[in-house]
Amino acid sequence: MADGGEPGTLRPGGRTARVREAVLRAAEDALTEEGFTGLDLADIARRAGVGKTTVYRRWGTVTGLVADLLADMAEQSSPRTETGSLLGDLTANARLVHRTLTDPRQGALFKALIAAATGDARTAAALHRFYDIRVREWAPCVRQAVERGEAPEGTDAHEVIRAVSAPLYYHLLISGGRLDEALADRAAEAAAIAARAGVYVRQPTVNSVS
Template sequence: MALGGVEPGHTRPGGRTARVRDAVLRAAGDALAEHGMDALDLGDVARRAQVGKTTVYRRWGTVPILVADLLRDMADQSLPRTETGSLLGDLTANARLVQETLADARQGALFKAVIAAATCDAATARALHAFYATRVGEWAPCVEQAVDRGELPPGTDPHEVVRAVSAPLYYSLLCTGGALDAAAADRAAAAAAAAARAGLHVRSGD
């Protein structure tokens, strides 16, 4: 997760096909976190998941397709949006979930690997963009509700506000190595809320 928190390792009920998919995606996430995208190998994923190699090749075929499915699964498993009744409360809840995900040793390494791969692989980039579009869309209503309550000016772009919350946290993860703690999350939420209240995220022409 990020942009809302991801529950790693969660297994949903289902038949053998669902169990195989869960095992393979869990194994792919582990391999990504440990070795990065360049070392991700479908045969190794099959071994980790304890399923037949032909099953993995037949269902996914290539590493980018497998990673795209992993990102879809992560979006599906992401924790639901929190409603606190205030803009700052909602944005802080979002920021804390992002922070907890990125600070997690496995999840943080996984996101680093996928983001790095997305810079040079178009299929991975599309999958990553779809993941974040899903997560931002799920949290956008907290901004829309703030506009309805009069906390924000009309025409505020909810997607831009939500992106502004997580941007400093990803910058710390990828660029500065700064502390990814609750205080950092709270600062990111407060800054995004202040900018939104000041009208900095009002759509052009509104």
């Protein structure tokens, strides 16, 4: 390939960056409107105003394009907020997730990506990487809380962050319940209480001796 590397991995700068931006935004539009099953590289090229051969050469497949879209979304996500307290930081995280999932465009986009991941291994791997990046971005707020004495030593910071967003995704995808800011605040408070109580302290591995 002209740009080298795996499909969808492009060197930033100049025309390459402009083409990538246009194609990724077109992919977002198509996912939001048509869902994963409606994605077609030729249609995305048309939407982006670029040649079909450029899209096929650089991304190769729909899953390659979706993987690059998720990588871009992780790069563009808002940085964590530091309020000086565990509850404050977790509330900021929960409200950020809430705003994303209730946004008409972003909410529909995430639903489409999650649906795609259930049936495509490469998309699932890309989605897992996206969430891993976001969890690692916010995990330091839990480690800082441990240093302040707000949570016990050994608290699994990643699990605390996952616990904040899990109820929001449940309401989005499963229950159909009202996904409002009050729910986000309750999710943050529940995770903070559980963390302070030691629920997320990593348990040492016990090796059995025969």
